[in-house]
Amino acid sequence: MSSAPQLVVHRDKELMAQAAAARLITKVVDAQAARGSASVVLTGGRNGNGLLAALASSPARDAIDWSRLDLWWGDERYVPADDPERNYTQAREALLDAVPLDPARVHAMPASDAGYEDADSAAEAYAAELAAAARPEDHGRVPAFDVLMLGVGPDTHVASLFPEHPAVRETERTVVGVHGAPKPPPTRVSLTLPAIRAAREVWLLAAGEDKAKAAAIALSGPGEIQAPASGAYGRARTLWLLDQSAASELPTSLYPPASA
Numbered sequence: 254m255s256s257a258p259q260l261v262v263h264r265d266k267e268l269m270a271q272a273a274a275a276r277l278i279t280k281v282v283d284a285q286a287a288r289g290s291a292s293v294v295l296t297g298g299r300n301g302n303g304l305l306a307a308l309a310s311s312p313a314r315d316a317i318d319w320s321r322l323d324l325w326w327g328d329e330r331y332v333p334a335d336d337p338e339r340n341y342t343q344a345r346e347a348l349l350d351a352v353p354l355d356p357a358r359v360h361a362m363p364a365s366d367a368g369y370e371d372a373d374s375a376a377e378a379y380a381a382e383l384a385a386a387a388r389p390e391d392h393g394r395v396p397a398f399d400v401l402m403l404g405v406g407p408d409t410h411v412a413s414l415f416p417e418h419p420a421v422r423e424t425e426r427t428v429v430g431v432h433g434a435p436k437p438p439p440t441r442v443s444l445t446l447p448a449i450r451a452a453r454e455v456w457l458l459a460a461g462e463d464k465a466k467a468a469a470i471a472l473s474g475p476g477e478i479q480a481p482a483s484g485a486y487g488r489a490r491t492l493w494l495l496d497q498s499a500a501s502e503l504p505t506s507l508y509p510p511a512s513a
């Protein structure tokens with residue numbers, strides 16, 4: 254099952270971050286009410302961190318039972334644990350250090366000094382962690398994440414799946430080591446498209462002028478090898494959350510007139 258993308262366009266990136274944070278709170282609260290716990294995959298990058306910061310400053314964040322939330326990552330820069338470029342470190346600064354999470358449910362991807370031989374072995378270990386968390390009803394090797402968020406890069410990359418790169422062609426493994434990424438740092442660990450597509454909902458975040466071309470290309474239907482963002486979809490829903498700048502090169506037929 255896959256879902257056609259739905260688009261929501263907000264006035265600017267601040268409003269987009271606040272609205273997406275509100276949407277995430279509701280989604281997590283609903284999943285916890287329905288299933289006891291919720292699982293969310295975080296993204297790195299400016300838009301993802303903006304959303305986390307908006308969540309941190311929202312009074313409604315207390316509606317979430319943080320102890321019953323599993324957090325995973327879509328990708329990680331393969332750098333030492335104390336490197337400020339790590340997506341995990343940036344997420345901690347934006348939100349995670351301020352909320353009462355259960356540390357056993359915070360599934361950071363390994364740092365380069367965590368004792369693995371290389372990014373490929375680190376990826377294998379993360380794939381094993383995901384497989385161990387998948388329940389029989391998830392029907393796969395990764396949990397059926399409630400929400401998986403992806404920041405869309407200006408070149409249409411999502412997670413660490415870059416256009417024409419070997420990682421975006423992966424059809425078997427759920428997590429791979431990425432070598433020679435065009436955006437620094439060159440070595441990374443990333444979920445693959447098959448793992449991303451196991452999520453119930455995939456949310457693609459694109460705010461800012463530098464995302465306009467990427468959104469237009471990804472939503473105009475090229476293949477996922479050329480535009481990885483176009484291959485990211487959820488089983489129940491695929492949602493593009495944009496601001497007007499990022500939507501400026503889209504045909505207006507793709508979304509209703511911009512709201513707030």
Ligand SMILES: O=C1O[C@H](COP(=O)(O)O)[C@@H](O)[C@H](O)[C@H]1O
Nearest residue numbers: 296297298299300404405406412
């Ligand atoms: O390097 C990365 O970049 C993308 C997008 O980042 P942005 O700053 O252009 O919004 C992000 O989705 C990914 O997680 C991250 O590792």
